[in-house]
Amino acid sequence: MVEFAVVANTLFLVLFTCIEFSRLNLIRNTAQNSAYYGARAAMVSGATAQDxxxxxxxxxxxxxxxxxTVTVNDGQALSSATEKxxxxxxxxxxxxxxxAPLFIANHKxxxxxxxxxERYDFFFDGT
Structure with missing residues (x-):
């Protein structure tokens, strides 16, 4: 019982640290994917920043x-002349x-x- 009382603190510290870092890594990876897929959604002709x-x-x-918080082209509207x-x-x-906020407050x-x-001003009918 005494051994468990001594070891349990370290065990739970390691366990909850692993859970915390896994959660932060999940958020980081999903943020990267969401930025990529958001850009892909806005790159086609007719798409808007809201898309x-x-x-x-x-x-x-x-x-x-x-x-x-998601921003597209620093808040500028997308048009047919938008290249990037x-x-x-x-x-x-x-x-x-x-x-983590106890140690890295106000980080994001x-x-x-x-x-x-991939925007264009003309219509291609395939002929």
Whole structure:
């Protein structure tokens, strides 16, 4: 019983640290994927910045991430003249982690994705 009392503290510390880092790694990977898929959603002709935001937030909502901010081309509207799509996803750690905010308060995960737009002004009918 005494041995368990001595070892249990270390065991639980390691266990909860692994869970915490796994959760933060999941958030980081999903933020990177959501920035990429958001940029892919906005790169096609006729897509809007809101399409990219909805796609990115939808992926992060699937894991229950909170404190998410998604910006497309620094808030500028997309048009047929837009050549580059830049999606930036920010997720606040203090709203998603259990113990990490005690040590890294006000830190956030930032992921960006830049793709070339596939926009055009003409209609191609295949002839």
């Amino acid at each position: 990219a935001i909805d796609t990115a937030k939808g992926l992060l909502d699937a894991i229950g991430a909170k404190g998410v 799509i830049a999606v930036k996803v920010e997720v606040q750690y203090n709203k998603n982690a259990f113990f 995960c930032v992921a960006t994705s830049n793709v070339k737009a």
